[in-house]
Amino acid sequence: MITGWVILGTLGVVLIGLVVYLILIYNGFIALRNNIDRNWSNIDVLLKQRYDELPKLIKVCEGYMQHEQKTLEAVVKARSLVNQARTDEQNMQAQNLLTDTLKSLFMVVERYPNLKADRSFQQLGYRITEIEDQIADRRELFNESVNLYNIRLEQFPDIIVARGFHFTKRKLWQIDPDHRQDVKVAWQNG
Amino acid sequence: MSALLHTADQLIVRRRPTFHEGLSPLLQTLRLEFGLDKVSVRQRLQGPGLALFLQSDKQTVARAKLLLEEHGYCCWQIERQQPTVSTDMLRSLDVHGDRIDFICKTQHVCLERGASVVGVLADLSGGVVDKYLKRLLAQSAYRGAHSADVYTREQKIQVILQGQPVFDFYLLDALGNVQNAVQAMAGRFDVDGLGKRASLSSRQNLKALMELVEDYAGTASIDCDFGLSSFPDCQVEIASENALAAVNNLASLSCYGWLMTQLRGAELMAAKPCANSTAPCVPENGISILEQLSQGDNAQPDCLTGVVSDTGREGVSIDEEQGDFAARHEAQSQQSNELPPPPDPPQKRKATRLSLVTLGGLVAGASMTAAGISDDLLSLLAKQGMAAGVIPGIAAAFLIWGGFHYVRLKRQVENTPTSKVRSLALGMVEIHGRARRMYALVSPMSQSACVWYRLRKYRKGRKKKWRLIQQIDSSHVAFRLDDGTGRIVVDPSGATVKAKTQLTGYPDQFMKVLGTFGRTADPEEKWIEDLIYEGTALYVLGFAQPASTKRKSLKERTAHRLRQLKLDHRALPRYDTDQNGHIDATEWQSARRDAEQEALREQLAEQPSRPVQQEGVMIAKGRERSLPFIITEATSEADLTRKYRLFSISLLAAGLVATVLAVFKFLQFLDSTQFN
Structure with a gap:
């Protein structure tokens, strides 16, 4: 009789333990999901900072780069696309485009030594490069948190909780497939 | 054995704060000639202040003294005595052109101009030892074992004044015998007698008193190494560790002060034969060897240089090496990028919030005690x-x-x-x-x-x-x-x-x-x-x-400026508009206004530069x-x-086992209760 009660009592404690464990898993999913959202928002903070710095940069460049209107217009256009983006997908694409146009701008600047020597341009250039580095780091962090979440979704015993509470996969930050190609460098002779 | 020790002579040595190349051969010689352990001898020769080096018969002590003097150390051979004159607490003072009258608790003491005085400025809280230790550790970590002395005399005085300072001074006769001893504590004596030297800070007044005594004394030696020196019966306890530390430290201080007078007496005795020679031991400027050496170990007194140079070429080479070391240390200290000392630990506050477990334990303990429950x-x-x-x-x-x-x-x-x-x-x-x-x-x-x-x-x-x-x-x-x-x-x-x-x-x-x-x-x-x-x-x-931003608030800046002003003897009279020697409330208000203006200007001048992201x-x-x-x-x-x-x-797993055991025991207990 006692043995039966002991087994029952032990099973009861194990059951409680399992419930607590499942609660921990559920809370873990919630924390992970919120971490992803937070990391996404943290990228947005930096993107907004970059967005705000751009008009100053363009204004400084305009004075020196009369012959590079196309490049400057491309930056302005990319910036406006960021503003017009309605979905995360569109926003991601617009941000990627803006990053590319900025890279082109900094490449073109090499041809303008006076602009490169300008103190305001140096400061803005440094600031934007700093923000770009931070954006890259935070994208990595975002992708890492998404990856952790997605791994958990497929792991046992987490998969039981994930299926039961309809936790779904999240998308990683992806760049435009065109940018995976190698950069073509053309050397001028003479 | 103890009788022998009582009659034995003591050899006191002024330690050197830094390592010098002559130390290793000296340690070897001391081990061979006197059988002294290298580690303990090194402790007695290297460090701050003075140390009891040896306690033995006269001949052995004399031999050791000669050897140490040959290596440039300043030593004293004395027969240790118990204090016969106790210090008297200073109440007020009266300064005249030719003398100072000290009105003490039990008697009046008169310091004639040109008299011989031995003084000790000490910190009864023991904080100087603590601060010295911290600074030494920081220096050792950065500059290695060859770091220079951690404190100059002025810095030592500042550190002592920040603690619980006391100034003991002894008036000596021509033979070096103590006539009177006075003890002055910060804030415990009437500062009117200090005249223009007096300030609003009681600690600075104590310093002013010390300077006054130095001015009037013909030969004054003020020691600031109480606590740092190594003597078995002059130990210092740290106030934060022992509530009775200040009382015990006062007893140690009287022993230490007495020892200083003995050393001064030994100096005076040694000066007598020198008086007829061309190299006087007590310099004419009135500052004794004790004083000179405490100001910096590289400053050899004239008489000591004479002794060293007479002994041969080794002495000269030691002096040159010391010069090299000093220069090297100076260069090192300039080059090294010093980190600030660690902040003091925060004051522990008594936890007011009791956890349920603690509360339960306390209640159970109290009720059990009340009920007289035994083991x-x-x-x-x-x-x-x-x-x-x-x-x-x-x-x-x-x-x-x-x-x-x-x-x-x-x-x-x-x-x-x-x-x-x-x-x-x-x-x-x-x-x-x-x-x-x-x-x-x-x-x-x-x-x-x-x-x-x-x-x-x-x-x-x-x-x-x-x-x-x-x-x-x-x-x-x-x-x-x-x-x-x-x-x-x-x-x-x-x-x-x-x-x-x-x-x-x-x-x-x-x-x-x-x-x-x-x-x-x-x-x-x-x-x-x-x-x-x-x-x-x-x-x-x-x-x-x-x-958290570390920028000082306007109030803090103003308070800092006012504190500085209180210590500045030259700036304070500027606010004494009625020239009566006192700063009254109106005058102080004007000083406060100026301090506020300056603090505001300082704050406005500090334009915070844009910080790098991780700095914030x-x-x-x-x-x-x-x-x-x-x-x-x-x-x-x-x-x-x-x-x-x-x-x-x-x-x-352990929890599960404990659960099984608990359920089993509980059921057994229920069973036995039902059966009963």
Whole structure:
């Protein structure tokens, strides 16, 4: 009789333990999901900072780069696309485009030594490069948190909780497939 | 044996603060000729202030004295006496052109101009020893064993004045015998007699009194090494460790002061034969050898240089080497990028919030005491608790709770992605990096440059088992974490710190390295030190939050300026508009207005430059208590999670066993109760 009660009592404690464990898993999913959202928002903070710095940069460049209107217009256009983006997908694409146009701008600047020597341009250039580095780091962090979440979704015993509470996969930050190609460098002779 | 010691002569030596190349051969000679142990002799020759070097018969002491003098040390051979004159507390003073009348508690003492005076400026709180030690450790860590003296005389005086300063001075006759002794404490005497030297600060008034005595005395030697010198019966206790420290230190001070008068007497006796020679021992400027040497060990008095040069070429070479060392140390100190000393630990506040467990324990303890429950009853209760399954049940609850705690911790570590310092965002973050010091923190036992330490002192208890008696750590000292992209401040207070390095030592081991500070070895005590060395790879999981701004407020700046003004004898009379020698309330108001204006100007002038992002952020304990804050020396995150998994599985398994036992015992207990 006692043995039966002991087994029952032990099973009861194990059951409680399992419930607590499942609660921990559920809370873990919630924390992970919120971490992803937070990391996404943290990228947005930096993107907004970059967005705000751009008009100053363009204004400084305009004075020196009369012959590079196309490049400057491309930056302005990319910036406006960021503003017009309605979905995360569109926003991601617009941000990627803006990053590319900025890279082109900094490449073109090499041809303008006076602009490169300008103190305001140096400061803005440094600031934007700093923000770009931070954006890259935070994208990595975002992708890492998404990856952790997605791994958990497929792991046992987490998969039981994930299926039961309809936790779904999240998308990683992806760049435009065109940018995976190698950069073509053309050397001028003479 | 003790009778022999009472009649024996003592050799007192003024130690040198730094290592010099002549020390090693000297240690060898002392070992061969006198059989003295190298380690203890080194302690007596290297360090601050004076030290009792030898206690033996006259001939042996004289031989040792000669040898030390040949190596450029200043020594005194004396027969130690007990104090015969006690100090009298100063109440007020009356300054005349040719003398100063000191009105003391029991008598009037007169200091004639040109008299011989020996004085000791001391800190009764023992803080000077503590501060000296900290500075020494910081210097040793940065400049190595060859660092220069840590304090100049002026700095020493400043440090003493910041503590609990007292100035004892002894009036000597021509033969060096003590006529009177006066003791002056800051704020305990009427400062009117100081005239223009008086200020609003009681400590500065004490300093002014000391300067006045120096001015009037023909030969004054003021010593500031009380506590730093090494004498068995002149030890200093630290006020924070012992409530009676100040009283005990006063007794030590009177012994020390008396010893200083004996040394002065020995100097005067030695000066007599010199008086007819061309090299007088007591210089005409009235400052004694004691004084000259305490101002800097590189300044050899004339008479000593004479002695050294007479002994041969070795003496001259020592002087040259010393010059080289001084220059090297100066260059080193200029080159080295000094870190600031670590901040003082915060004052411990009594916890007002009692946990439920503590409260329950207290209530149970109080009720048991009130009911007069004996030990037998307690053991009976324990037996019953065990039989009824209550104790295994409680143990099971704690074990399971601990197991789930580690599960949660493991999942938290796994679920937090690693951030880079360069792009750190606020909130829970995980960082891998190398520890860098922000302050010149050195571990107390092993004296290693570290970013964090914890020292636990154990003492053998009744059953010869080690019992923890005290624990100190450096959790109040922040450090930086460098991950290659930037550096961030980590405030370790409230963190769970896991250090891999653990050292065991004993109190005497510590003292042997640092020099004797008047403590002796205690085999009943053991120290265990955990530390994280500078440069160690760390894993930190904590809450990134805005760093607190260190800019001073306007009120703080004004208060600082007013404090400075109080100490400035030249600036204060500017506000004494009625020229009556006192600053009244209206005049003080005007001084306050000026200080406020200056503080405001200073604040406006400080334009905060745009900080780098990580400079405005620090990692610390989160506001929510449930958020973990872990600092650990882990090779990888996987190692850490593996450890947590092991802990959690072990605890949960133990909890399960305890549960089975508790249920079994409980059912047995129910069974037996029903049967009865």
